[in-house]
Amino acid sequence: xxxxxxxPRKEFGKTIAAxxxxxxxxxxxxxxxxxxEPLRFDVLRExxxxxxxxxxxxxxxxxxxxxxxxxxxxxxxxAPVSRxxxxxxxxxxxxxxxxxxxxxxERGDDDWEIAVISTLHRxxxxxxxxxxxxxxxxxxxxxxxxxxxxLVSACGSATLLAIRAELFDRAExxxxxxxxxxxxxRDKAGEHQAIxxxxxxxxxxxxxxxxxxxxxxxxxxxxxxxxxxxxxE
Amino acid sequence: xxxxxxxPRKEFGKTIAAxxxxxxxxxxxxxxxxxxEPLRFDVLRExxxxxxxxxxxxxxxxxxxxxxxxxxxxxxxxAPVSRxxxxxxxxxxxxxxxxxxxxxxERGDDDWEIAVISTLHRxxxxxxxxxxxxxxxxxxxxxxxxxxxxLVSACGSATLLAIRAELFDRAExxxxxxxxxxxxxRDKAGEHQAIxxxxxxxxxxxxxxxxxxxxxxxxxxxxxxxxxxxxxE
DNA sequence: AACGGTATGATTTTCGAAAATAACGTTTTG
DNA sequence: CAAAACGTTATTTTCGAAAATCATACCGTT
Numbered sequence: 195x196x197x198x199x200x201x202p203r204k205e206f207g208k209t210i211a212a213x214x215x216x217x218x219x220x221x222x223x224x225x226x227x228x229x230x231e232p233l234r235f236d237v238l239r240e241x242x243x244x245x246x247x248x249x250x251x252x253x254x255x256x257x258x259x260x261x262x263x264x265x266x267x268x269x270x271x272x273a274p275v276s277r278x279x280x281x282x283x284x285x286x287x288x289x290x291x292x293x294x295x296x297x298x299x300e301r302g303d304d305d306w307e308i309a310v311i312s313t314l315h316r317x318x319x320x321x322x323x324x325x326x327x328x329x330x331x332x333x334x335x336x337x338x339x340x341x342x343x344x345l346v347s348a349c350g351s352a353t354l355l356a357i358r359a360e361l362f363d364r365a366e367x368x369x370x371x372x373x374x375x376x377x378x379x380r381d382k383a384g385e386h387q388a389i390x391x392x393x394x395x396x397x398x399x400x401x402x403x404x405x406x407x408x409x410x411x412x413x414x415x416x417x418x419x420x421x422x423x424x425x426x427e
Numbered sequence: 428x429x430x431x432x433x434x435p436r437k438e439f440g441k442t443i444a445a446x447x448x449x450x451x452x453x454x455x456x457x458x459x460x461x462x463x464e465p466l467r468f469d470v471l472r473e474x475x476x477x478x479x480x481x482x483x484x485x486x487x488x489x490x491x492x493x494x495x496x497x498x499x500x501x502x503x504x505x506a507p508v509s510r511x512x513x514x515x516x517x518x519x520x521x522x523x524x525x526x527x528x529x530x531x532x533e534r535g536d537d538d539w540e541i542a543v544i545s546t547l548h549r550x551x552x553x554x555x556x557x558x559x560x561x562x563x564x565x566x567x568x569x570x571x572x573x574x575x576x577x578l579v580s581a582c583g584s585a586t587l588l589a590i591r592a593e594l595f596d597r598a599e600x601x602x603x604x605x606x607x608x609x610x611x612x613r614d615k616a617g618e619h620q621a622i623x624x625x626x627x628x629x630x631x632x633x634x635x636x637x638x639x640x641x642x643x644x645x646x647x648x649x650x651x652x653x654x655x656x657x658x659x660e
Numbered sequence: 661a662a663c664g665g666t667a668t669g670a671t672t673t674t675c676g677a678a679a680a681t682a683a684c685g686t687t688t689t690g
Numbered sequence: 691c692a693a694a695a696c697g698t699t700a701t702t703t704t705c706g707a708a709a710a711t712c713a714t715a716c717c718g719t720t
Contacts, residue, residue, distance in 0.1 A: 467671075467672090468671075468672070468673095469670095469671080479672085479673080479674090480673090480674085480675095483672090483673080500672070500673080501671090501672075502671070502672060502673095503672095
């Protein structure tokens with residue numbers, strides 16, 4: 195089909211605004227738009243090829259997610275980072291993710307087990323291929339996200355899953371922040387494997403303990419290697 | 428003399444979009460915009476006196492809060508209600524509010540105690556004045572919200588407070604839904620008093636137990652008196 | 661009558677101009 | 691000289707027209 199040769203400006207069935215929201219979110223999480231950076235319409239218009247109002251809609255949506263900071267009558271900027279915010283995000287993630295893991299282990303069926311195992315498998319494959327800088331690899335990022343998503347997917351609450359997803363995004367931005375300064379990525383492969391095994395064997399207490407350690411070690415990592423960025427602002 | 432000469436169209440320093448967002452949120456929570464009702468731009472334009480794009484921005488923000496349902500290319504509608512959604516909201520509220528009460532009791536200082544006591548006092552005053560239909564009284568609603576807000580305000584996490592506030596709004600919509608069918612409002616005054624006393628005396632376990640019962644009794648109430656509305660859609 | 665395609669009207673979505681507001685540098689005043 | 695008042699520029703915010711998309715009714719064919 196030669197349709198794909200003429201690349202459509204946006205995905206079928208989606209609005210431009212939703213598309214821009216998605217692209218902006220990615221760039222903010224990846225820190226290619228730096229924390230605190232002002233988001234001026236002239237610049238965004240150039241970069242994303244959309245009009246004022248469409249951009250405005252996207253920025254408003256991201257403001258509700260906590261990735262953008264809306265200053266009324268004075269425009270938007272990328273949400274700033276801070277030690278306090280990192281503490282809060284870590285803390286909230288532990289509270290919610292721990293609960294969702296418990297529920298998923300309680301309620302997960304065969305499909306859930308298959309999803310957990312297969313997403314981990316894909317993640318490990320990608321890590322074997324290029325173990326150097328996982329966060330630079332978009333495929334690794336997607337696979338990593340999908341593994342953690344799969345773990346909690348059987349919890350039964352779309353509401354809590356949506357909240358969890360927002361917190362995950364905010365945390366991922368901090369991971370990117372520290373990735374540029376970290377000498378070598380810590381060994382997450384072993385942690386992921388252990389979490390998977392605990393989950394599949396329905397050992398809720400162990401899984402919860404491992405997940406909490408996993409999340410908190412991200413905090414330690416960021417605080418160690420990007421601490422200077424957190425207090426500077 | 429036209430109103431516009433005296434009353435400004437919007438609060439000072441706020442954008443029209445933010446103002447419309449606020450007004451729309453109120454109407455959705457109060458169910459004066461019914462759950463599931465389509466939100467057509469022509470109608471909204473008439474009702475709120477704003478243009479397409481300004482309304483669009485407001486609706487996008489509310490969609491992120493879970494009060495509006497965005498159907499791409501097919502407009503917006505008030506988020507539908509369902510038994511499942513009510514269960515999830517109740518459940519998530521218990522999880523988060525319980526934790527925040529604990530933290531507030533742990534960390535709350537004199538100002539926190541004063542805020543809890545004074546917001547409860549105002550709430551009781553309003554209830555004495557008109558004990559008939561509290562949910563119909565905007566002042567009661569504000570006072571009620573502020574009391575519950577005060578209880579958790581010392582938790583130390585703006586992130587979790589924002590999540591809590593969204594869940595509170597979504598729950599309040601269900602309260603309004605059942606209020607029209609409930610013969611007499613249950614006695615909340617006693618419950619609030621007991622929660623306050625437990626909090627101020629730093630009895631975390633008791634406060635947590637009372638808050639959970641308080642939240643869950645809202646669920647029971649809605650399920651009893653508005654159950655027919657939840658399954659109809 | 662059932663089905664598929666097409667024209668028509670209704671509705672949403674996007675755009676760039678225009679209005680409103682803030683930011684900044686300059687002048688004026690105490 | 692500091693600080694207020696003004697004017698100018700930069701930027702955001704709002705608007706309504708125009709384009710894109712969806713829903714529906716109509717028509718011809720099988």
